[in-house]
Amino acid sequence: MFRASASGSWMFSALNSIKEDTINGKTVHTSSPHYNVTKGVRTMVSKKMHVALNKQIGYEFSSAYLYLSMSAHFHAVNLPGFAHWMNEQYKEEMGHGMKFFSYIYERGGKVELEAIDKPPSSFKNPLDIFKQVLDHEKKVSGTINALYELALKESDYPSQVMLHWFIAEQVEEEKAASDIIEQLKMIGDAPAGLMMLDRQLAARS
Numbered sequence: 081m082f083r084a085s086a087s088g089s090w091m092f093s094a095l096n097s098i099k100e101d102t103i104n105g106k107t108v109h110t111s112s113p114h115y116n117v118t119k120g121v122r123t124m125v126s127k128k129m130h131v132a133l134n135k136q137i138g139y140e141f142s143s144a145y146l147y148l149s150m151s152a153h154f155h156a157v158n159l160p161g162f163a164h165w166m167n168e169q170y171k172e173e174m175g176h177g178m179k180f181f182s183y184i185y186e187r188g189g190k191v192e193l194e195a196i197d198k199p200p201s202s203f204k205n206p207l208d209i210f211k212q213v214l215d216h217e218k219k220v221s222g223t224i225n226a227l228y229e230l231a232l233k234e235s236d237y238p239s240q241v242m243l244h245w246f247i248a249e250q251v252e253e254e255k256a257a258s259d260i261i262e263q264l265k266m267i268g269d270a271p272a273g274l275m276m277l278d279r280q281l282a283a284r285s
């Protein structure tokens with residue numbers, strides 16, 4: 081954590097709390113990334129898990145790219161609330177990708193970013209788009225569940241704990257898309273209803 085010193089310059093406050101430990105005869109700072117309070121050295125993620133987690137970063141960034149493309153579409157058809165909702169979704173997916181990015185680093189792995197495919201750029205009506213969102217989220221839920229299965233198989237307890245958050249998140253994401261699909265079905269071809277939903281989606285933060 082950074083804090084301002086009395087003189088106004090920035091100081092790294094953790095410097096005051098660095099301690100040392102001895103592991104296999106070697107001195108290791110407790111602030112070192114290779115130090116783990118329970119095992120002495122940081123537990124490394126397995127090769128298989130590392131590859132799978134690394135791929136998941138790509139899936140999350142691909143999701144972000146898809147939703148950003150949908151946002152661009154909604155801007156083009158004068159539905160700014162829908163465009164805003166998709167932009168928020170884009171930001172969330174970037175956050176998911178970065179969670180995996182940080183986790184790999186924390187477990188002693190190196191991130192290798194994958195290529196991201198060009199997302200579709202032409203879309204049909206809002207109902208069709210949100211059906212596409214739901215299908216996409218179901219696929220992502222599948223990749224998260226597969227990661228969890230691997231973590232169980234490998235008795236990788238830290239990854240299981242980390243993935244609990246994503247499992248709950250996927251339930252929310254699928255529900256959010258399903259709820260909007262239901263509203264769009266009720267609206268049908270009524271422009272007034274679509275305008276109301278657009279205003280509602282504009283309020284997402």
Ligand SMILES: [Fe+2]
Pocket residue numbers: 140143172173176220
């Ligand atoms: Fe995600």
Ligand SMILES: [Fe+2]
Pocket residue numbers: 143173217220253
């Ligand atoms: Fe998602």
